[in-house]
């Protein structure tokens with residue numbers, strides 16, 4: 439709970455600082471949001487791949503925080519639908535705390551449009567990423583809210599039919615779970631296979 443309060447306070451401070459400093463450069467928020475939405479998809483894919491593939495559920499911190507939830511999700515896809523808001527979003531929010539603290543320092547200490555843009559991207563990336571598990575949960579829900587279904591159909595949120603590709607043999611692609619925009623591209627260039635090769639990993643999850 440303390441972590442969630444800290445996350446919320448840091449996010450609010452960052453948004454306040456950006457809002458007060460951005461002035462006539464408000465239009466920077468449009469490319470910032472778009473870039474952050476794409477990066478959030480990439481980060482979700484990277485974290486999901488790592489959770490599915492690397493380490494094991496018993497290692498400290500990352501085991502219970504990332505690895506176990508992703509591994510268990512493959513055994514019971516619907517379990518995520520029974521998680522409450524805190525269980526769904528807490529781990530992603532905690533990961534954003536150091537980044538939000540850094541952004542706050544950056545917007546205070548470094549002047550100029552570039553750093554404002556960079557801070558906006560990072561802050562929005564944290565906000566979007568903290569929402570990723572909720573979007574993933576909706577992709578498995580039997581009856582998500584109507585507005586969510588519409589966003590899923592427009593492919594702004596992860597589309598359930600698209601996400602099924604990840605839950606289909608051989609279960610080693612389509613890891614991105616925010617909007618899924620990068621999945622086909624990363625699959626086509628064998629991004630995760632190259633990453634496994636670079637790390638000397640077989641690509642098979644360890645128990």
Ligand SMILES: [Zn+2]
Pocket residue numbers: 486490508512604
């Ligand atoms: Zn998975």
Ligand SMILES: [Zn+2]
Pocket residue numbers: 511515574578601605
């Ligand atoms: Zn899933």
